[in-house]
Amino acid sequence: MVQFLLETVWLVPCYALLGGLLAVPWSPGIIRRTGPRPAGYVNLVMTFIAFIHSAIALSNTWNHPSTELFIPWLSTAGLNLTIAIDISSVSVGALVVITGLNLLAQTYAIGYMEMDWGWGRFFSLLGFFEAGLCALVLCNSLFFSYVILEILTLGTYLLVGLWFSQPLVVTGARDAFLTKRVGDLLLLMGVLGLWPLAGTWNYTELAEWATTANVNPTLITLVGLALIAGPMGKCAQFPLHLWLDEAMEGPVPSTVLRNSVVVASGAWVLIKLQPVLTLSPIVSSAIVAIGAVTAVGASLIAIAQIDIKRCQSYSVSAYMGLVFIAVGTQQDEAALLLVLTHALSSALLVMSTGGIVWNSITQDINQLGGLWSRRPISGIAFIVGSLGLIGFPPLGGFWALIKLGDALWFSQPALVAVIIAVNALTAFSLAREFGLIFGRQAKQMSERSPEVHWPMVLPMVILLGFVLHLPLVLQSLSLLPSWAILNKDVTLLLIWSSIFGVSIGGVVYLGNWQKPIRLPGKALRNFFAYDFYTAQIYRLTIVASVGQIAKFADMLDRLVIDGIVNLVGLFSLLGGQGLKYSTSGQTQFYAFTVLLGVSVLGMWVAWPFWGVQFLDLMF
Numbered sequence: 001m002v003q004f005l006l007e008t009v010w011l012v013p014c015y016a017l018l019g020g021l022l023a024v025p026w027s028p029g030i031i032r033r034t035g036p037r038p039a040g041y042v043n044l045v046m047t048f049i050a051f052i053h054s055a056i057a058l059s060n061t062w063n064h065p066s067t068e069l070f071i072p073w074l075s076t077a078g079l080n081l082t083i084a085i086d087i088s089s090v091s092v093g094a095l096v097v098i099t100g101l102n103l104l105a106q107t108y109a110i111g112y113m114e115m116d117w118g119w120g121r122f123f124s125l126l127g128f129f130e131a132g133l134c135a136l137v138l139c140n141s142l143f144f145s146y147v148i149l150e151i152l153t154l155g156t157y158l159l160v161g162l163w164f165s166q167p168l169v170v171t172g173a174r175d176a177f178l179t180k181r182v183g184d185l186l187l188l189m190g191v192l193g194l195w196p197l198a199g200t201w202n203y204t205e206l207a208e209w210a211t212t213a214n215v216n217p218t219l220i221t222l223v224g225l226a227l228i229a230g231p232m233g234k235c236a237q238f239p240l241h242l243w244l245d246e247a248m249e250g251p252v253p254s255t256v257l258r259n260s261v262v263v264a265s266g267a268w269v270l271i272k273l274q275p276v277l278t279l280s281p282i283v284s285s286a287i288v289a290i291g292a293v294t295a296v297g298a299s300l301i302a303i304a305q306i307d308i309k310r311c312q313s314y315s316v317s318a319y320m321g322l323v324f325i326a327v328g329t330q331q332d333e334a335a336l337l338l339v340l341t342h343a344l345s346s347a348l349l350v351m352s353t354g355g356i357v358w359n360s361i362t363q364d365i366n367q368l369g370g371l372w373s374r375r376p377i378s379g380i381a382f383i384v385g386s387l388g389l390i391g392f393p394p395l396g397g398f399w400a401l402i403k404l405g406d407a408l409w410f411s412q413p414a415l416v417a418v419i420i421a422v423n424a425l426t427a428f429s430l431a432r433e434f435g436l437i438f439g440r441q442a443k444q445m446s447e448r449s450p451e452v453h454w455p456m457v458l459p460m461v462i463l464l465g466f467v468l469h470l471p472l473v474l475q476s477l478s479l480l481p482s483w484a485i486l487n488k489d490v491t492l493l494l495i496w497s498s499i500f501g502v503s504i505g506g507v508v509y510l511g512n513w514q515k516p517i518r519l520p521g522k523a524l525r526n527f528f529a530y531d532f533y534t535a536q537i538y539r540l541t542i543v544a545s546v547g548q549i550a551k552f553a554d555m556l557d558r559l560v561i562d563g564i565v566n567l568v569g570l571f572s573l574l575g576g577q578g579l580k581y582s583t584s585g586q587t588q589f590y591a592f593t594v595l596l597g598v599s600v601l602g603m604w605v606a607w608p609f610w611g612v613q614f615l616d617l618m619f
Contacts, residue, residue: 013050023043066090107459157174322422401423
């Protein structure tokens, strides 16, 4: 039975897709008698089946070699497109994480969207999204990975724009879609450019080809830079990072998935492509540079934000920046561990603050406070999620950061400094959020803000237990190093940076300092608060350039294209008006008109033959 479930693990995306399709009839109101709620329950059952299937299959893949399943799809003109499915402990483990988090997010959504009539549309989109993510981790082909990423981009647009009657929601969905499309377009160029070089899109075959490849350095550099553009957009890396902030206008249950596993979809493709990307030192350096700039910059920006969702969105970008550093330095195991620990901790943070968004008037953390006594479960979940995200032993984030820092300690100590700085800034940012939301005295906006009801508390508590027990799970799978062989320098620096960040944040935001805390100088405050003026730079450069091109194209269309058409129409009109007076009924006049036309046509055809002689006689 277990072997059968392992061989049919490719059905896991089909469960989610089936759940999404079964929820569709409630979306347009085809089924009216029951209301929209059964759409959520149907999808929840299918996600539970997918989780059980993948969990049982995982037990049979551990310490076993990976297998590959091929499904022929298209063969024409020498092009063979086959869907390659990778069945390994890593891919099946990713299925467990995706389906498990989606199961908790859907349970959370039942409470969060209790009074919302968009259940059918929301849950069908969640099933559609889960199917895409599960298919991505099983897919072993770059081409089909690109197709799935395109589907996920569309899913992001539809989920963010669920409440399409609100202008900010429409703007956020549009910006998220267009920003990710920029990266996807460049990724498509890289996918097509890689085929003539490698002759395959299969990840396994690409890794084998990369070990002996002898390609033009300039060409592989251009292809590699195009290939990392897609993951940059998906992981919200600078300068394609603004979409994640805009996407926060969508429902919080979808944010649980977006902040945890959706952003990791780009990192997954990047890790798969790592052997190819290392063929160009320039590409590897670019990945590291993008990750370092985003990690440090997003950590600083998060500290200056006052909206709950914006604080967390920039923290996600910062953590994904560390994943980019891991991939750029060929630390794939550290990258996978970073993705896993971040997915669980980030989802827990979104759930803990999602209840505050749900039944509070404001999302401004400066107007909240005193929620610890009113929301103890949410407060504990926020603390555990924060500690699981930073270098706090023995939780998962500590081991992931230690693994990355230890590998870079001797080779690239500057990057270790970046990791330590990002960890300290993240610890300070999370302590700041906790102090402003749960600490101090209650304000007018938070005086009546009780704990959420059980459908939202239950998945939060379950996920809290997973975050706390993640180190035990990893140790049982022999994925954690022994304390005796840890790099003591990196360990102490990481622990002290966590203590330093949390302590400073606690002293400032839980103490008697005058609130809100302001940086010296309005220009510096605005620099961080407005995201390094990235949005303004976009408007002055890209948006303005596209606007000018659009105006020029409009002018060209009106004055040149339309002008030519109108001129032809005018001549036709004048010719018709002139010819109507020649309709006299006299045969000789018609014959003269035909003869004149034939003469003019004959002169035009014969001009190349006698025209040259005529000009010679004249001159």
